[in-house]
Amino acid sequence: MRILVLSDLHDDFWAATQRDPFEGIEPLIAGLDHLILAGDVSNKPKVRWKHAFQRILRLVPPERVSVFPGNHDFYDFCIDDEDRLRQIAASFGVGYVQKAQIHIGPARFLCATLWTDLELGRGRVINGRVAAERMNDFRAIRVASGGYRKLRPSDVVTQHHDHLAWLTEALGQPFDGDTYVVTHHAPHPDVLTERSEGLDAAFASDLREVIATYRPKAWLFGHSHSAIDLTVGATALRNVSLGYPDEVADPGARIRKLIFEV
Numbered sequence: 670m671r672i673l674v675l676s677d678l679h680d681d682f683w684a685a686t687q688r689d690p691f692e693g694i695e696p697l698i699a700g701l702d703h704l705i706l707a708g709d710v711s712n713k714p715k716v717r718w719k720h721a722f723q724r725i726l727r728l729v730p731p732e733r734v735s736v737f738p739g740n741h742d743f744y745d746f747c748i749d750d751e752d753r754l755r756q757i758a759a760s761f762g763v764g765y766v767q768k769a770q771i772h773i774g775p776a777r778f779l780c781a782t783l784w785t786d787l788e789l790g791r792g793r794v795i796n797g798r799v800a801a802e803r804m805n806d807f808r809a810i811r812v813a814s815g816g817y818r819k820l821r822p823s824d825v826v827t828q829h830h831d832h833l834a835w836l837t838e839a840l841g842q843p844f845d846g847d848t849y850v851v852t853h854h855a856p857h858p859d860v861l862t863e864r865s866e867g868l869d870a871a872f873a874s875d876l877r878e879v880i881a882t883y884r885p886k887a888w889l890f891g892h893s894h895s896a897i898d899l900t901v902g903a904t905a906l907r908n909v910s911l912g913y914p915d916e917v918a919d920p921g922a923r924i925r926k927l928i929f930e931v
């Protein structure tokens with residue numbers, strides 16, 4: 670079974686430059702058994718997920734595509750209205766896999782956005798303050814249940830604990846096959862290539878204990894747009910992001926490298 674897990678498609682940015690990241694690799698994409706979009710499909714999802722799905726579904730049938738959101742998929746939208754995202758995906762026949770597992774051949778894929786605990790480095794309070802000042806998430810994402818107020822660092826931490834609780838519960842269930850974890854945010858500080866005091870914590874959490882306890886075959890993530898592969902104990906940590914058009918000279922080559930067999 671040939672699988673592509675791809676995060677950070679940022680389809681709206683590619684559309685704005687009139688470049689197609691799948692150009693030249695259409696037969697490869699058409700031959701996939703499954704494609705998981707691991708967040709940052711597009712800003713403004715109520716309007717723009719449609720374009721992203723149309724681009725992808727020209728190549729691969731919807732029953733072979735699954736999606737869950739990254740932070741950008743909540744821009745100009747609300748963090749607590751995932752029913753709407755699920756509906757948009759369903760209207761195209763695409764599976765919505767937030768806190769959900771997919772079984773493909775002999776493997777299972779445990780999918781969730783994850784967010785972060787904001788703890789790396791100087792701790793949650795200081796990191797939260799820096800992140801709120803410098804990350805667009807805290808201006809572009811709203812909380813419907815809070816009267817459409819702006820997102821706060823504490824909302825992110827709450828999401829993280831909820832997603833992590835689901836994930837560890839799922840990892841603890843016995844499974845006779847390989848387990849892949851797929852998240853948008855990163856599970857380990859060593860995968861951050863460009864360190865930025867105070868903002869690292871918005872990109873990764875230190876989940877070394879979870880990795881050591883459950884030993885998944887691989888943990889695939891994105892959010893930071895830097896290709897990195899690392900092995901920690903029995904687990905391959907792999908950044909599967911595409912990234913913005915100005916960051917990627919040859920998107921086809923990048924995507925080709927991310928296709929793997931289970």
Ligand SMILES: [Fe+2]
Binds near residue numbers: 677679709
């Ligand atoms: Fe991204």
Ligand SMILES: [Fe+2]
Binds near residue numbers: 892893
């Ligand atoms: Fe992201």
